[in-house]
Amino acid sequence: MRIILKEDFEKFVNSLIKDESLSVIGVKSKGNKFAFGHLDSASELRLDYDVTILPPKKYFFPQRETLVTYNVANGFAAKDSSDLKPTVILGVHPYDIVALLHMDEIFRETKSDPYYFEKRKASIIIGVNIQNMSERCFAPQMGCAIIDHGYDLMLTDLGNRYAINIGSQKGEQLLDKYAKNVTDALARDVQMVGQKKQEIMNMSQLKFNFPTELIPEMLNKTYDQSGFWEKHSEKCLACGSCVLVCPTCYCFDVKDDPHLSLEHGERVRTWDGCLLEDFAKIASGENFRPTRPTRYRHRYFKKGKYLFDRFGFVSCVGCGRCSSNCLPDIANPVNLFNDMYSEVLNMGVVIDAPAEPEVNIKSEGDINYVPKLATIINKVPMTANEMLFEIKLDDGSTLNQVPGQFIQVSVFGVGEAPISVSSSPTKKGAFQLCVRKIGNVTTRLHMLNVGDKVGIRGPFGHGFDTEFLKGKDLLFVAGGLGIAPLRSLFNYVLDNRADYGRVTLLYGCKEPRELLFGDEMVALEKRDDVEYKPTVDWCPENELWTGNIGVITTLIPQVNFDPESTYAIVVGPPIMYKFVIADLKKRNVPDDHIILSLERRMKCGVGKCGHCQINQIYVCRDGPVFNYSKIKGVPEAL
């Protein structure tokens, strides 16, 4: 521990500011509040602040950030980060440092986010122990009011001087280079810092009525208490304030921002929030979390349960920002959890032991936000709304997708959309996408011509396990556009026909004119190694249809299969799954013999942006293909 007199500290800060190779940020007053901002002079620094309006995460994960630039003539490029300066951030409270450590884990998992970490690595964090605590702060209760790591330097105010804890070599070098008259701390200084920390631990007025280790388990017990969630969220404005000011929230949206010439532009990410109404809405208009209580609940579960299960920490640091920024005052986690504890007691449920999650964090490589350029080499209309595209990557590489995986398709200026690959990886060279005209990207795709360029990222997620399915009888069940992802596996199986047992395809759509891949389906009727049964919900009088009429489930009793050796592969619109699964269960198909593919809103493709999340699962990363036995207990899945 070192000591610096306050006047020398001021000189230290001013010499940092004077060095133009550095960017110096500190806490300043803003009206009667505080905010992190650029320092022009040490005199602006307010280390006695209680809490800043926004946490310092805005310097690592800004409100708006360019990910990729594009030029219609040349394609996509990573954004230019050459102007990034080493950034000193002065006056970070310990809870915000803990929050950054959480964000580090989150942005590192699966794949690292290069834009977050380039700024994180360029930063020097100078923390300060809390001198004044905001009245909504409960950081001591979350164990985040004091900290012994995660900073480069940590200051404690000792009247006429600061005690400085050195947290890293980077911090020490900064001090050596820019500060004068730094001395070693005396025993009484060390003792005083200890006392200060004791005082901080007692500063909060807010108290939990139970040990906070029980939060994840308590949440577990109250998920289905809809009355509880309705009561607490009744006044929710769905304004997103609670999540936007949160130091550990990281959900984002990605959009294209074209220049007026439409010749070039950028792809930006902006903060998003799971409390906002359209957060889980997909292009077809379906909203997977449409009500305020379900979104309100999701926030608490994400912080207190899902992230805990994944990383081993409850991702709340007790800063109190959500609570003090909520106009109807319903976002105070202390009140909510105390109420939840009473609810659990009233339910007669005993929670004696905290949950112990199995944390197994893997990270491999960086996220690549830059799409590869590709060319549309063929375009075949299939129905009034669906088009089959054949696309080739311009660098000559093959997509190498596993059947069932999806890619992110970019159209210049319009954006990116997740689309399942329709062709089998056994088809070399170009790949195929069967695209329904439904959202912005897909509508624009339909307007493109052969020879036009698109961008491709991926493939992403888990596809079908073609190895595991070898030797098994396969019952394919496709509803409508569900045939598109299913066809990648179906064609793979046909191309390796000897490796698989009986193959049956049940395919349903609304009416004959909506039937996709008509020629291929007709060809199936001639094969004796595939049983093919199509159905339509109804057939208009002027159209010819010789097959079954009725919803897809009417076909299930018509086919013979042995439930023990058969695996059902089911892909269709969200509404279809429940009914098909129920009918398969009637035929004694075990849960783990049912495999399905889910559709959600996806922006990043690697489990970060939060849109595709169904309870603890990220569809983009853990799916889109799931074994039913793994998701049947996941309430938001089906």
Next chain:
Amino acid sequence: MKPKVAFFDFAGCEGDELQVANLEEELLTLLEQVEIVSFREVMKEHSDNYDIAFIEGSCTRLQDEDRLKEIRKNAKIVVAIGACATIGGINSLKNYQDLDDVRRTVYGDKAKLFDTYAARPIDAVIPVDAYVHGCPINREEFLHVVKSLLLGKKPDIPNYPVCVECKKNENICAFERGEFCVGPVTRAGCNSCCVNEGTKCWGCRGLVDNPNENSQKEILIKYGLTVDDAIKKFRLYFGWQERKR
């Protein structure tokens, strides 16, 4: 071929068209993308051959409906610009008063010569394809809508309240400054411009799709507004939308 664009105005102050005229340099870039064939505020030429019609102002007379229907017939795409056209705007304040009184106040003894009926947004009369909200409109957002239409995509107009933008801009909440703000139920997209300048949100962009009006009114009252004043706060811009709900 560049799409042909025309501007029209109904009951309104023409401030939104002025925002377009004020695009200045960007207006020149815009003209590389579109051909303006009618724009009374900046040119004297007029043509009825257009693809995109931008309509400002609300409909306040029965006979205006015919003109709107004519525009709809001529245009492939109709865009409502400004609060009067998108949500009825402050013109809808008169809908809560006796219309004869209103006419007498404005036209005195000539009142009988001037027809009027309840003010309404354009989409109460004809189908509207896109909206540029605001009073006045935000120039950036106008360009965003134009670019979106040129790219064949639906403009990205937020369905979340102004609070989102206030938080991103790190504003001190207007309520904490003693102001009464309707930002928590008002559609964002203005980059919280009024609050950024130290005032409050008046609601000119209209309500979000599913506003929690009861909660918002409770908040206004909790912070010291009377019930009557809270209702008036809502009426300033939400008058038409409130009646419809």
